[in-house]
Amino acid sequence: MATKTNVPNTKESQAKTHSTAPTPLSGAEIIWATLVGEGVDTVFGYPGGTILPAYDALRKFPIKHVLVRHEQGAAHMADGYARASGKVGVAIATSGPGSTNLVTGIATAMLDSIPIVCITANVSSKLLGTDAFQEIDITGITLPVTKHNFLVNKVEDLAHALRHAFQIARSGRPGPVLVDITKDAEQTSAIFDFEAAKPRPYRPHPMLHVGDSELNQAAELIRNSKRAVILAGHGVMESGAMEQLRSLAERAQIPVGLTLLGLGGFPASHPLNLGMMGMHGEAWLNQAIQEADLLIACGMRFDDRVTGKLSSYATKAKKIHIEVDPSEVNKNVKVDVALVGDLREVLELLLPRISGRDGSAWLKTIEASKGAVAVRDIKNLPDSGHLYAAHVMHDLWRMTGGDAIVVTDVGQHQMWEAQYFHHEKPRTLITSGGLGTMGYALPAAIGAKFACPQKEVWVVAGDGGFQMTAAELATIVQEKIKINIAVINNGYLGMVRQWQEFFYESNYEATPLVSPDFVKLADAHGIPGRAVRTRGEVEDAVKAARSAKGAYLVNFLVEKEDSVYPMIPAGSALHEMIRRPDRDPLEERAEDE
Ligand SMILES: Cc1cc2nc3c(=O)[nH]c(=O)nc-3n(C[C@H](O)[C@H](O)[C@H](O)COP(=O)(O)OP(=O)(O)OC[C@H]3O[C@@H](n4cnc5c(N)ncnc54)[C@H](O)[C@@H]3O)c2cc1C
Ligand SMILES: Cc1ncc(C[n+]2csc(CCOP(=O)(O)OP(=O)(O)O)c2C)c(N)n1
Ligand SMILES: [Mg+2]
Numbered sequence: 001m002a003t004k005t006n007v008p009n010t011k012e013s014q015a016k017t018h019s020t021a022p023t024p025l026s027g028a029e030i031i032w033a034t035l036v037g038e039g040v041d042t043v044f045g046y047p048g049g050t051i052l053p054a055y056d057a058l059r060k061f062p063i064k065h066v067l068v069r070h071e072q073g074a075a076h077m078a079d080g081y082a083r084a085s086g087k088v089g090v091a092i093a094t095s096g097p098g099s100t101n102l103v104t105g106i107a108t109a110m111l112d113s114i115p116i117v118c119i120t121a122n123v124s125s126k127l128l129g130t131d132a133f134q135e136i137d138i139t140g141i142t143l144p145v146t147k148h149n150f151l152v153n154k155v156e157d158l159a160h161a162l163r164h165a166f167q168i169a170r171s172g173r174p175g176p177v178l179v180d181i182t183k184d185a186e187q188t189s190a191i192f193d194f195e196a197a198k199p200r201p202y203r204p205h206p207m208l209h210v211g212d213s214e215l216n217q218a219a220e221l222i223r224n225s226k227r228a229v230i231l232a233g234h235g236v237m238e239s240g241a242m243e244q245l246r247s248l249a250e251r252a253q254i255p256v257g258l259t260l261l262g263l264g265g266f267p268a269s270h271p272l273n274l275g276m277m278g279m280h281g282e283a284w285l286n287q288a289i290q291e292a293d294l295l296i297a298c299g300m301r302f303d304d305r306v307t308g309k310l311s312s313y314a315t316k317a318k319k320i321h322i323e324v325d326p327s328e329v330n331k332n333v334k335v336d337v338a339l340v341g342d343l344r345e346v347l348e349l350l351l352p353r354i355s356g357r358d359g360s361a362w363l364k365t366i367e368a369s370k371g372a373v374a375v376r377d378i379k380n381l382p383d384s385g386h387l388y389a390a391h392v393m394h395d396l397w398r399m400t401g402g403d404a405i406v407v408t409d410v411g412q413h414q415m416w417e418a419q420y421f422h423h424e425k426p427r428t429l430i431t432s433g434g435l436g437t438m439g440y441a442l443p444a445a446i447g448a449k450f451a452c453p454q455k456e457v458w459v460v461a462g463d464g465g466f467q468m469t470a471a472e473l474a475t476i477v478q479e480k481i482k483i484n485i486a487v488i489n490n491g492y493l494g495m496v497r498q499w500q501e502f503f504y505e506s507n508y509e510a511t512p513l514v515s516p517d518f519v520k521l522a523d524a525h526g527i528p529g530r531a532v533r534t535r536g537e538v539e540d541a542v543k544a545a546r547s548a549k550g551a552y553l554v555n556f557l558v559e560k561e562d563s564v565y566p567m568i569p570a571g572s573a574l575h576e577m578i579r580r581p582d583r584d585p586l587e588e589r590a591e592d593e
Helices: 012-019 027-037 053-061 071-083 103-111 138-145 156-170 183-187 213-222 235-239 241-252 283-291 343-353 360-373 389-400 412-420 440-453 463-469 470-479 495-502 518-524 534-547
Strands: 023-026 041-043 064-067 089-093 117-121 149-151 175-183 191-193 228-232 257-258 273-276 296-297 318-323 337-340 405-408 457-464 486-488 529-532 552-559
Touching: 027 156, 027 183, 027 191, 027 529, 041 071, 041 440, 053 117, 053 296, 064 228, 064 440, 064 470, 064 486, 071 103, 071 440, 071 470, 089 103, 103 117, 103 138, 117 156, 117 183, 138 149, 138 175, 149 156, 156 175, 156 183, 156 191, 175 183, 183 283, 213 296, 213 318, 213 337, 213 463, 228 241, 235 241, 241 296, 241 343, 257 283, 273 283, 273 412, 283 360, 296 518, 296 534, 318 343, 360 486, 389 412, 389 457, 389 486, 389 534, 405 412, 405 440, 412 457, 412 486, 412 495, 440 457, 457 463, 463 470, 463 486, 470 518, 486 518, 486 534, 518 529, 518 552, 529 534, 534 552
Parallel strands: 041 064, 041 089, 089 117, 117 175, 149 175, 228 257, 228 296, 257 273, 296 318, 318 337, 405 457, 457 486, 486 552, 529 552
Antiparallel strands: 023 191
């Protein structure tokens, strides 16, 4: 159908969008034209009455729309797309329940600083405030869980608001932005001028200035330290500072501990890598943090899962914090030197001031502390024929060579993944850290696959969380995408059961879980799969999944009452870890049906 838009119809001509002359377009067309101009090629959404004008105009634009099964899925897909690609993900929903269904996904992105733009429609501007059909104040609802949001009720403001939304989402500390558009703004027309709609250049916060004196102080602390540890977080990925981090660690011979969201920011196989810190982190690393005389925090926010009890956290250490968001500095942990700016830029300024430094004595001390821990590692227990999630993760890592994107859900399996799948590269672990959103994995993996179609993508989900968004199996089938799914089925809401075992006298209230036969559920969608009950079957199942042409599901029936060790009870000090007991692991196994 012929259109009079100034927007090109093919992906090849996408680059020309910016230079085309101003043209009259409807608000609905302006939405897509602006997205094309911003470089968007894929969006995740679900239609409805108020967003229909936009869906009607979509066919004129070179944008792939993925129809989700629930708007929560759209937000998680946009989020997974953003985490895998580093670009801004986009989710679309209609007014009322469509937009409220996005909220969990928006909050998930907010807590982990993920750049997404959510576009919602609302009732016509003259109906706002009348409780019209499917009217909801979504800008009010999402105010605390967005970096910023807009209500656009004039078509003339639309392109600018959308462009501004992209700028806000991706600049500084990234985060989600919502643009709510009234139906009349979609239906009326205005002159679309992509260039003129450009927001003012991003102006960094006035505190984002790193002076020579702070850099020299930091360099001096590093030079004088004997027991330094680098704490590397999600900001490493967000600023693309992997090389600079490595240079700092190698030049100063300082070992690196990673947060959950930092995994992959420093190669797991690097001799200076100490693994994950915090509640379920490596015992030797938590111990080293408590003994350290200097912590260099790089793009991490001292979350309570990382620090344990604050009053006893790393009391012997001076602290340097490199952080882009001034409000994070001195929020949880008081620091001695704050370098407030983009991590990569700050490290580039710092590196010339760091000269060779001998860290060998401290590295030896840490190495020596690993021995006792390894004995209790589940991998070293005799093969009893039982299947442990740790084995599954270890085998998956071994068989993929670590070269896959793993998208986890939330719970015990998430922690076992972090412990036993060793991430070498950035953006290969995609997981909800801050909000801990069950149901995240399957939709986020779909987003990741659209971002990186050539990459092998694995979902690792618990039997509980998988059921929360399993409807998105149909999206996988409709889109004909290849995703491998590992359900770690322990017959429990395992992480909560573990807390009940440790802290509530094993009162397993509301945690035993009856599930459908996941293999049959997959089959009902046309997705093949199999169940695995012993370690001996793991390899074959992983092979079958990897060689299947389309999606594949493996239902791993693992030990029911295994627990994640080590564990720091909430509110305890970092060194007060509960360790795996020296006894044979439990006998029970999850039932298939
Ligand atoms: C069941 C469960 C258990 C968990 N257990 C653990 C655990 O044992 N260990 C653990 O580590 N986590 C654990 N977590 C995750 C934890 O809750 C936090 O999400 C995580 O520790 C946060 O990591 P982060 O600070 O690196 O990332 P974020 O929370 O994303 O913070 C990143 C920081 O980097 C900054 N930043 C962003 N961009 C830049 C830039 N360009 N330059 C400089 N700075 C930048 C941001 O402003 C922010 O302050 C667990 C989560 C769950 C659900
Ligand atoms: C949406 C949501 N509801 C509740 C929780 C609390 N919660 C955290 S872990 C967990 C259990 C997860 O069970 P499952 O998905 O089976 O994973 P497992 O821990 O057994 O590996 C629950 C209920 C949550 N994180 N998210
Ligand atoms: Mg479970």
